[in-house]
Amino acid sequence: MKTQGWGNYPVGEAAWLTPTKPGAIGRIIGNTDTLIARGAGRAYGDAAIGAGATLSMLGMDRMIAFDPQSLELTVEAGVMLDDVIRTFQPRGYFPASVPGTKFVTVGGMVASNIHGKNHHKAGTFGSHVTRIRLVGADGKSTACSPTEQSELFHATIGGMGLTGIITEVTFRMQKVETAFMRNELLVARNLDEAMRIFEESLGWSYTVSWIDGLARGNALGRSLVIRSEHAKLSELDGWRARQPLKPAPHAFLNVPFNMPAMTLNTLSVSAFNQLVYWNGVRQEGPRIDHWNSNFFPLDAVHHWNRIYGARGFFQHQCVIPKARSRAAIGEILDRVARAGNPSFLSVLKLMGPDEAGLMTFPMEGYTLTLDFPVSRKSFELADALDAIVLAHGGRLYLTKDSRQSRAMVEAGYENLPRFRDLRAASGAARKFKSLQSERLGL
Amino acid sequence: MTARTLLVIGGTSDIGLAIAREYAAHGWDIVLTARNPDDAARNAADVQTRSGRAVRVLPFDVLSAASRDELLTNLEPLPDTVICVVGVLGDQARGESDPAHASEIIRANFEGPALILDALAARMITRGNGTLVGISSVAGVRGRGSNYLYGSAKAGFSAFLSGLRNRLAPKGVHVLTVLPGFVRTRMTEGLKLPPPITANPAEVGRAVFRAAEISRRNVIYVRAVWRLIMAIITAIPERIFKTLKL
Numbered sequence: 001m002k003t004q005g006w007g008n009y010p011v012g013e014a015a016w017l018t019p020t021k022p023g024a025i026g027r028i029i030g031n032t033d034t035l036i037a038r039g040a041g042r043a044y045g046d047a048a049i050g051a052g053a054t055l056s057m058l059g060m061d062r063m064i065a066f067d068p069q070s071l072e073l074t075v076e077a078g079v080m081l082d083d084v085i086r087t088f089q090p091r092g093y094f095p096a097s098v099p100g101t102k103f104v105t106v107g108g109m110v111a112s113n114i115h116g117k118n119h120h121k122a123g124t125f126g127s128h129v130t131r132i133r134l135v136g137a138d139g140k141s142t143a144c145s146p147t148e149q150s151e152l153f154h155a156t157i158g159g160m161g162l163t164g165i166i167t168e169v170t171f172r173m174q175k176v177e178t179a180f181m182r183n184e185l186l187v188a189r190n191l192d193e194a195m196r197i198f199e200e201s202l203g204w205s206y207t208v209s210w211i212d213g214l215a216r217g218n219a220l221g222r223s224l225v226i227r228s229e230h231a232k233l234s235e236l237d238g239w240r241a242r243q244p245l246k247p248a249p250h251a252f253l254n255v256p257f258n259m260p261a262m263t264l265n266t267l268s269v270s271a272f273n274q275l276v277y278w279n280g281v282r283q284e285g286p287r288i289d290h291w292n293s294n295f296f297p298l299d300a301v302h303h304w305n306r307i308y309g310a311r312g313f314f315q316h317q318c319v320i321p322k323a324r325s326r327a328a329i330g331e332i333l334d335r336v337a338r339a340g341n342p343s344f345l346s347v348l349k350l351m352g353p354d355e356a357g358l359m360t361f362p363m364e365g366y367t368l369t370l371d372f373p374v375s376r377k378s379f380e381l382a383d384a385l386d387a388i389v390l391a392h393g394g395r396l397y398l399t400k401d402s403r404q405s406r407a408m409v410e411a412g413y414e415n416l417p418r419f420r421d422l423r424a425a426s427g428a429a430r431k432f433k434s435l436q437s438e439r440l441g442l
Numbered sequence: 443m444t445a446r447t448l449l450v451i452g453g454t455s456d457i458g459l460a461i462a463r464e465y466a467a468h469g470w471d472i473v474l475t476a477r478n479p480d481d482a483a484r485n486a487a488d489v490q491t492r493s494g495r496a497v498r499v500l501p502f503d504v505l506s507a508a509s510r511d512e513l514l515t516n517l518e519p520l521p522d523t524v525i526c527v528v529g530v531l532g533d534q535a536r537g538e539s540d541p542a543h544a545s546e547i548i549r550a551n552f553e554g555p556a557l558i559l560d561a562l563a564a565r566m567i568t569r570g571n572g573t574l575v576g577i578s579s580v581a582g583v584r585g586r587g588s589n590y591l592y593g594s595a596k597a598g599f600s601a602f603l604s605g606l607r608n609r610l611a612p613k614g615v616h617v618l619t620v621l622p623g624f625v626r627t628r629m630t631e632g633l634k635l636p637p638p639i640t641a642n643p644a645e646v647g648r649a650v651f652r653a654a655e656i657s658r659r660n661v662i663y664v665r666a667v668w669r670l671i672m673a674i675i676t677a678i679p680e681r682i683f684k685t686l687k688l
Contacts, residue, residue, distance in 0.1 A: 020628050020631075059628075062485065062487065062488035063488050063491035063492055064488070064491060065487065065491055066491050075491075091494070
């Protein structure tokens, strides 16, 4: 069956396996040449496309236990984040870290070791995981944690599903008083201002900025910085105070089919970026909104990836060590603006140090996310950006990647040799293979 | 006020799980049955974790009279609502040449569910209130060559529920018949189902709770379009219907 990631590029051909209970996975591993687990298919590139078979985890959607004392929730790996939030937010709990979409599985969040807008304070999702159960190449199920089988545990967090099939995850939630977020929107007229605001906002739980990828010259890197906190009960009034734990409505907007490739051209993307920026300038200041629109604005439109057309798109997300961030991000933004190859959505964020997993993406420094339609021109631009990232000691996020070179990943991930050794020693290297792991030799 | 209790007969099924999740989210305590209680433990933990409600599992084999007696003895107090989800699709072709398999399809979809609901109805009459819900099937509306063993058993079950409703109406006990149409579950895995008329289990859960506990409906289709589809299928004259490949 044709199989692709969220970016619709590349398209692989994979046999799908759909077990309905975790107990069946050991036997499946024994009967299958090579396979990779797949959650909701939200990795952008080829990370969840099997080089042989693709094992869908969506039938593993049961919650297992919740301890209100330790705030630890244990779920099967195919449980969706959306399901976790819908179930627990009305009871006053929220995940300690969430990515930009709620339509991911918990197993996928571990394999990608996702980060959120609170990375600088809370770290990656993996730093809140206390226990993982996974089935190895021998078909045996083992539990691992920071204290038992800790090497396997650290390799599995951010390990892109390449250490085994994750079947259960235990992770800590946080307590929240309300479903609402208290925000401040600040306008940064250029990159230096944006970075200064990030530095000044380190005390805020959540910070992110939307950056105008087409601004040049003195306005290079102009952006809207949003910083937020979970709103306290005492900070709400009116209808919100009467319904402080109001659940999210279900999204109903949908992009029903792939849009023509011309939909996102330089003109429309430029207009969109201008509109967002000047709208932000108008709205500068404090504001309250719901977690759903705050964390997951794009989830309001199902299949928004189809606006890029049938050829698909890719994201280029890098992180640069803090000391080199200003120089590298400036070069990247300048290069993108000059290429006239606009990025529809560009996001900048200051990350904190992170050692939750062997192959963790985040490091202390700035991460910049750009997205581009699939084309020869875009790939050439991305290669040029890679050279800048490499020169400044940065790396690319594997969950977004569909195109980086082996040399690039080897330079960026200093623990890759150890990861490879572990995979070889456990037999995982021969059993668990994605198109990405084959492409990059992970 | 003590929480109301739902009994789900067929606690390992995807639809049974979805219904249990929905009721528990509304504050109900849950009892699940399963032939092998270990098989339902995974669903019981799920419902309990999600809702924080009390969930327990009782053994029950719908084809066994002894097991039925045992369930009735273990069932104290009597649940407020009982939902029977048990059923097997079976293998029509195999049933045509294997009477034992045909008998199993008919008994698991009709005889077993009817007998346990009848027994529970008697207790609800004594108490003077309660709700009984039977998950039947659109396959029971008209027999088709490709699945008439299953379909005829479901037709029998639908007629049973209709009769039971008629009998219990003056006694304060409500009976709801649910015709889910296509649902994406383990039972239909591998079948090509058209998305616009295929429900997911959660949708069935919401529809059943609404119909049984709020609007007190008698017969529901989960997706309204099925009422139209079945009206058309019923209207086709038999001399034409028998020549169709269905």
